[in-house]
Amino acid sequence: MPSHIASDLFPVPSQHQVPNKEVILARPRPGVSVSSTTTLREALTDDHKRWHVYFNDKGFHNHTAHAVLTLWALGAESSIVKASYDDHATYQRAACESPAPITRATWKGHLGDEIYYTAYLRFFEGEVKTKSVSAILEEYIYSPHANFVGEPGREPHMATRFLEGLLHPIIHTGLGIEFGLPGVFAEGLAQTAVHRSDISKMAPPRWFETHGTADLASQFTKAVGLADKGPTRDVHAFSILARVLNDPKFRGIKQPQVPVPIYYRDFVEAHGDAIAKYVDEWTLDGDLDKKVHELLWVNALLYGVGGATNKHDFKPDFVLMHLVTSSLFISEVFVEVSRPSQVVLLRSYFASSLAWFIMRGNPPLDIAAFFGDPQTAHPHAPGPQPSPNDDAKPSAAAAEAVTPNGWNAILQSTLVHPDDHQAKIQRALSEFAIHFGLTPAGTFADTELEGAEFIDGSLFIRTAGLTLGKMGWVREGEAAKAWDMSGFYVA
Numbered sequence: 001m002p003s004h005i006a007s008d009l010f011p012v013p014s015q016h017q018v019p020n021k022e023v024i025l026a027r028p029r030p031g032v033s034v035s036s037t038t039t040l041r042e043a044l045t046d047d048h049k050r051w052h053v054y055f056n057d058k059g060f061h062n063h064t065a066h067a068v069l070t071l072w073a074l075g076a077e078s079s080i081v082k083a084s085y086d087d088h089a090t091y092q093r094a095a096c097e098s099p100a101p102i103t104r105a106t107w108k109g110h111l112g113d114e115i116y117y118t119a120y121l122r123f124f125e126g127e128v129k130t131k132s133v134s135a136i137l138e139e140y141i142y143s144p145h146a147n148f149v150g151e152p153g154r155e156p157h158m159a160t161r162f163l164e165g166l167l168h169p170i171i172h173t174g175l176g177i178e179f180g181l182p183g184v185f186a187e188g189l190a191q192t193a194v195h196r197s198d199i200s201k202m203a204p205p206r207w208f209e210t211h212g213t214a215d216l217a218s219q220f221t222k223a224v225g226l227a228d229k230g231p232t233r234d235v236h237a238f239s240i241l242a243r244v245l246n247d248p249k250f251r252g253i254k255q256p257q258v259p260v261p262i263y264y265r266d267f268v269e270a271h272g273d274a275i276a277k278y279v280d281e282w283t284l285d286g287d288l289d290k291k292v293h294e295l296l297w298v299n300a301l302l303y304g305v306g307g308a309t310n311k312h313d314f315k316p317d318f319v320l321m322h323l324v325t326s327s328l329f330i331s332e333v334f335v336e337v338s339r340p341s342q343v344v345l346l347r348s349y350f351a352s353s354l355a356w357f358i359m360r361g362n363p364p365l366d367i368a369a370f371f372g373d374p375q376t377a378h379p380h381a382p383g384p385q386p387s388p389n390d391d392a393k394p395s396a397a398a399a400e401a402v403t404p405n406g407w408n409a410i411l412q413s414t415l416v417h418p419d420d421h422q423a424k425i426q427r428a429l430s431e432f433a434i435h436f437g438l439t440p441a442g443t444f445a446d447t448e449l450e451g452a453e454f455i456d457g458s459l460f461i462r463t464a465g466l467t468l469g470k471m472g473w474v475r476e477g478e479a480a481k482a483w484d485m486s487g488f489y490v491a
Helices: 034-050 062-075 078-089 112-132 135-144 165-178 182-194 203-213 236-244 260-280 288-304 318-327 328-334 338-357 367-371 405-415 420-434 459-471
Strands: none
Touching: 034 062, 034 078, 034 182, 062 078, 062 165, 062 420, 112 135, 112 182, 135 182, 135 203, 135 338, 165 182, 165 318, 165 328, 203 338, 236 260, 236 288, 236 338, 236 367, 260 338, 288 318, 288 328, 288 338, 288 420, 288 459, 318 338, 318 420, 328 338, 367 459, 405 420, 405 459, 420 459
């Protein structure tokens, strides 16, 4: 790996600072060093200059920046960050010159065309030099003109392109925002631009009406009688989830006979309108910061409890895992955009998450059983254990003396796991545990979700331990295993 660093695009990562907000903004953990930071910046620079956003012609994503940034943020040693980059570099596809440059006049003309990735990257590199993160997100992702031009078949739909590709554009862009890295931010925007627009129903025109540009977004809300009718009872995201789970048309999902991206596209085409109507029922009238929290809880629940349909055989679903890894970056985008754009972000992300969950088979959520298992609340590493001194607290014979903090054991093993998604999901879950770990059972009892009264802050460590238990405690000698690709479909 070359030692050159593009300092303008990849400065020393900084913390995303937003005053007076209650949203979840992650922070690097102890272990970050000058050495690991230098290695990180070298890796990001090399990745930026050499590789395409897709590592093959099927649209599989280049995860290099995700992997090295996540390991670095978790405090990995420099050698681990370098090893991760070197592994990823073995199968990347070289970036190529685009047929023509992208300009402010032409940026909508080549959306969805990966051949123009380099041109979009250069274009957004120029934009980040003169505009703020907030201004760019508003102009190119959430403004009505970035989504609607009034020509059927040619609508830009940037807000849903941002959620295409199993949510990778928002992950990549969010990492750039979180760490103050213009190069990664520009990559995420370029990646968004070259994704197809297959899920536009996840952000219907009516959700853009509050931007005040109704000529493009239309007067839909008033036309169908959805105008403000006065104060309404707050509806929690768990209640929306309950309504979706109880809808008969979303049951009995059959095994797809086509690749997952095509199945998802067809599913959204068939059911997107219905899902969006459910999301319309989610109240976003008051404190939107709390609504961000609701999404983080929902997505962790969908993956964790959804994967535990068989108590003795947790299923770490590859698709639902992305609902957790992407949710860490909702806050990063949320705090940078205006309230109207925040509403579009929250509704479209929630709709997309629900669609992915249903499309994967809509597994039953046995919340009471999940939280009733005393063993999953205290994960511990397998294999040979240390022998505590007699003075160890609470006693040398106690299990807590061997594993005083399950998170420490999980993160230690995660840092050396060869699957880059493992670090991403454990970082997200551990961050949510920091903020929500004290949540007592009963907090969500007033929602409509069956079993919600049992949900507490142990959701995150239970899910983390179950995940690593299936994926392999490699530091402790277990073989690394793969994510489950089978889904939860009926026979």
